[in-house]
Amino acid sequence: MFEGYRRKRKHSDARARERRAGGAAPRSRTLVGMSGMHGCPHSAALPDPEPEALAETCPECVALGQHPVQLRKCLVCGHIACCDSSPSRHATAHFHATGHPVMRSFEPGEAWRWCYEDRSLV
Numbered sequence: 001m002f003e004g005y006r007r008k009r010k011h012s013d014a015r016a017r018e019r020r021a022g023g024a025a026p027r028s029r030t031l032v033g034m035s036g037m038h039g040c041p042h043s044a045a046l047p048d049p050e051p052e053a054l055a056e057t058c059p060e061c062v063a064l065g066q067h068p069v070q071l072r073k074c075l076v077c078g079h080i081a082c083c084d085s086s087p088s089r090h091a092t093a094h095f096h097a098t099g100h101p102v103m104r105s106f107e108p109g110e111a112w113r114w115c116y117e118d119r120s121l122v
């Protein structure tokens with residue numbers, strides 16, 4: 001006697017559509033207070049003029065036989081390192097090793113700067 005069709009259908013599929021229909025900006029950073037988007041104190045403390053680049057490419061990648069995807073330049077000491085899309089992320093490693101907070105793109109035609117402390121463009 002094997003008549004047991006175990007049919008267990010759950011009709012809860014429609015409930016899987018849980019979307020936060022919050023509209024615009026559910027978490028806007030209103031807690032930043034005095035330091036606005038361009039109020040990064042780290043970039044204000046950078047040396048002026050900007051330090052010269054210490055290398056043409058990421059020397060740590062060269063030592064490892066890797067190819068940096070894009071290059072970043074530390075604006076505190078001029079250290080050249082590779083971006084977070086590169087295998088070893090030497091620019092981020094440089095920040096962790098030295099505490100130098102601000103770098104900029106070392107790619108031709110790019111001039112944006114990134115503060116690791118603020119984790120934002122500055």
Ligand SMILES: [Zn+2]
Pocket residue numbers: 040041042043101115116117118122
């Ligand atoms: Zn900063």
Ligand SMILES: [Zn+2]
Pocket residue numbers: 058059060061062068081082086088089090091
């Ligand atoms: Zn590298």
Ligand SMILES: [Zn+2]
Pocket residue numbers: 074075076077078079094098100
């Ligand atoms: Zn540096």
